[in-house]
Amino acid sequence: MNHYYGDYGGQYVPEILMPALQELEEAYEQYKADPEFTSQLDDYLENYAGRSTPLYYAKNMSDKYGIKIYLKREDLVHGGAHKLNNTLGQALLAKFMGKKRLIAETGAGQHGTATAMVGAKLGFETMVYMGSKDVKRQLPNVYRMKLMGTEVVSVDTGSKTMKDAINEALRDWVTNVGDTHYLIGSVVGPYPFPKIVRDFQSVIGREVKEQVMKVEGRYPDSIVACAGGGSNAMGIFYPFLDDKVNLFAVEAGGEKLREDDKIAYHSASLATGEEGILHGARTKVLQNKDGQILESTSIAAGLDYAGVGPELARLSETGRVKPCYITDMEALEAFHELSRLEGIIPALESSHAIAYVMKMADSGILGDTVVINLSGRGDKDLQTIMDMEE
Amino acid sequence: MRISQKFEELKDKNEKALIAYVCAGDPDPETTPSIVNALVEAGADIIELGLPFSDPVADGPTIQAATCRAIEAGMNTERYFEMIKDLEVNVPLICMTYYNLIYRQGSKNFVKKCAEAGISGLIIPDLPLHEADELIEICKEEGIDNIFLVAPNTSDQRLDAISSKSSGFIYVVSKLGVTGEGKNISSNVAGLLDKINSNLPKAVGFGISNRKHVEEMVAAGADAVIVGSTFVNIIASKDNVISRLKEITKDLKEGCR
Ligand SMILES: Cc1ncc(COP(=O)(O)O)c(C=O)c1O
Numbered sequence: 001m002n003h004y005y006g007d008y009g010g011q012y013v014p015e016i017l018m019p020a021l022q023e024l025e026e027a028y029e030q031y032k033a034d035p036e037f038t039s040q041l042d043d044y045l046e047n048y049a050g051r052s053t054p055l056y057y058a059k060n061m062s063d064k065y066g067i068k069i070y071l072k073r074e075d076l077v078h079g080g081a082h083k084l085n086n087t088l089g090q091a092l093l094a095k096f097m098g099k100k101r102l103i104a105e106t107g108a109g110q111h112g113t114a115t116a117m118v119g120a121k122l123g124f125e126t127m128v129y130m131g132s133k134d135v136k137r138q139l140p141n142v143y144r145m146k147l148m149g150t151e152v153v154s155v156d157t158g159s160k161t162m163k164d165a166i167n168e169a170l171r172d173w174v175t176n177v178g179d180t181h182y183l184i185g186s187v188v189g190p191y192p193f194p195k196i197v198r199d200f201q202s203v204i205g206r207e208v209k210e211q212v213m214k215v216e217g218r219y220p221d222s223i224v225a226c227a228g229g230g231s232n233a234m235g236i237f238y239p240f241l242d243d244k245v246n247l248f249a250v251e252a253g254g255e256k257l258r259e260d261d262k263i264a265y266h267s268a269s270l271a272t273g274e275e276g277i278l279h280g281a282r283t284k285v286l287q288n289k290d291g292q293i294l295e296s297t298s299i300a301a302g303l304d305y306a307g308v309g310p311e312l313a314r315l316s317e318t319g320r321v322k323p324c325y326i327t328d329m330e331a332l333e334a335f336h337e338l339s340r341l342e343g344i345i346p347a348l349e350s351s352h353a354i355a356y357v358m359k360m361a362d363s364g365i366l367g368d369t370v371v372i373n374l375s376g377r378g379d380k381d382l383q384t385i386m387d388m389e390e
Numbered sequence: 391m392r393i394s395q396k397f398e399e400l401k402d403k404n405e406k407a408l409i410a411y412v413c414a415g416d417p418d419p420e421t422t423p424s425i426v427n428a429l430v431e432a433g434a435d436i437i438e439l440g441l442p443f444s445d446p447v448a449d450g451p452t453i454q455a456a457t458c459r460a461i462e463a464g465m466n467t468e469r470y471f472e473m474i475k476d477l478e479v480n481v482p483l484i485c486m487t488y489y490n491l492i493y494r495q496g497s498k499n500f501v502k503k504c505a506e507a508g509i510s511g512l513i514i515p516d517l518p519l520h521e522a523d524e525l526i527e528i529c530k531e532e533g534i535d536n537i538f539l540v541a542p543n544t545s546d547q548r549l550d551a552i553s554s555k556s557s558g559f560i561y562v563v564s565k566l567g568v569t570g571e572g573k574n575i576s577s578n579v580a581g582l583l584d585k586i587n588s589n590l591p592k593a594v595g596f597g598i599s600n601r602k603h604v605e606e607m608v609a610a611g612a613d614a615v616i617v618g619s620t621f622v623n624i625i626a627s628k629d630n631v632i633s634r635l636k637e638i639t640k641d642l643k644e645g646c647r
Pocket of ligand 1 (some may be wrong): 350
């Protein structure tokens with residue numbers, strides 16, 4: 001099995017994890033076509049997650065910005081983000097593999113919450129690692145996880161965000177690899193994670209294909225998604241890779257695209273990162289000249305990551321996906337704009353995708369019909385925003 | 391000095407090797423040479439010098455903290471090589487680091503610098519064998535050993551592949567987990583050592599923290615023991631560091647005789 005996307009991907013992990021990655025790859029290849037597995041997953045997606053999600057024509061926004069704008073409503077998935085598509089798939093796989101315990105990292109707390117849900121539903125002991133900075137800015141999600149019986153471990157090392165939460169989850173996995181599944185939350189990490197997560201998230205793009213055909217009779221000119229690790233982007237892009245549709249991955253431009261020896265004041269690893277190895281994969285990484293990983297920055301905890309999925313790195317290298325970025329302030333404006341125009345409060349992560357469309361609607365590069373992946377809802381961000389605006 | 395030469399010397403003396411890990415630049419770049427000198431003077435046979443990486447996923451809290459201190463204090467790749475060039479110890483030196491720091495310099499360039507600085511081997515905990523083909527070739531050209539790790543859950547098939555591609559010695563991880571001082575060492579290590587089909591010396595590491603552990607590992611068939619966090623904790627304590635390092639090194643080395 002090829003573990004690479006061009007030069008990106010691979011398995012840069014301690015030897016202890018090799019049996020687990022091999023076991024996971026074999027189990028995934030076995031069960032992904034197993035009727036018992038797929039029918040259970042489909043049932044969960046429909047009746048637990050609430051799929052399919054609407055493709056909503058945002059008329060007020062369209063009128064104002066002069067192009068047709070559709071929102072893929074992943075904010076309506078149970079839990080409030082696309083994350084549950086992946087956690088249902090992986091947790092069911094872990095169940096079929098006989099694992100007893102789930103661990104996960106989380107940035108915004110959305111993936112942690114989605115892991116807590118499946119942990120409760122499918123009867124796993126569940127532990128979520130979260131950077132202490134993220135614990136502070138996403139408190140409602142911390143409480144949600146606890147309510148569902150998940151133990152939340154606050155990680156106080158490094159940048160105290162998702163990068164460090166992944167480090168800690170990997171250390172846990174190395175220690176408890178026999179009975180534990182590491183339920184990674186994005187298309188990052190060693191192979192086969194980038195593939196598994198992309199496949200489970202591709203339900204988004206498959207639905208869009210059908211839905212947009214029904215209302216427009218054709219595919220959109222462009223699809224726009226925010227990219228932290230890249231799972232909602234890969235999920236909506238993947239089924240369209242061979243079609244004539246422009247794909248835009250919007251990263252967090254943070255405060256500005258400035259870096260020093262320790263800190264990047266943004267999280268735009270596709271747009272500005274350089275090739276390196278982080279969390280088990282060769283990919284685009286924010287790093288200094290020695291190869292030390294930089295602390296990333298973003299108003300959106302879920303985008304605040306120094307790496308990006310290897311397949312997305314490959315697709316942006318070949319030009320199939322166009323990387324771009326939006327600053328904290330632009331994202332914040334879009335957050336308000338969508339709330340006022342459509343009565344939909346978007347997650348700060350998704351606000352980056354919305355901001356990009358607002359900014360570029362006039363330029364012509366998006367064409368006249370656009371689908372935005374509205375990856376999550378904004379309730380979790382209200383405290384952050386209230387604090388900022390005080 | 392080559393690693394193989396050291397093991398031959400020890401074999402003649404009927405001794406096992408004590409391999410001491412410390413993180414370069416901990417607590418600061420100026421102090422590391424005196425720490426290395428103390429370890430060697432007191433009996434360490436091989437020195438493993440960590441080149442600190444921001445995200446050391448195979449390390450527990452003790453070495454993570456050392457890594458932070460070292461980076462804070464200004465240790466970086468360039469200073470690392472300069473410092474090693476200036477060391478005046480006659481034991482094999484091994485560079486322990488994570489793959490991104492090597493990849494970033496270009497593997498060829500990095501390995502060349504290792505050779506120039508007098509490093510004899512590389513340990514890269516996040517570079518498993520099947521990702522290492524290019525590096526192995528480069529290391530061969532430069533005469534640097536590639537020390538790969540095996541773990542209690544490594545399959546027989548991988549054990550054989552790793553044994554055949556390793557050079558210097560084989561790093562036997564004593565437990566599933568990360569580095570850090572341990573209470574007990576699993577009795578299963580003997581079985582793992584037995585299963586490894588190789589003429590290379592076998593060095594057991596992870597959790598080895600006192601003389602009793604060392605003696606158990608020697609009895610289990612180890613040719614060397616690797617001790618890290620115990621030294622790093624002494625360095626972190628800032629209390630009488632050099633003399634305490636010497637004292638424990640002597641004691642651990644006694645266990646190798
Ligand atoms: C709502 C939302 N969107 C996007 C992301 C970013 O993740 P990814 O790039 O994997 O979709 C997150 C991550 O937490 C999120 O919560």
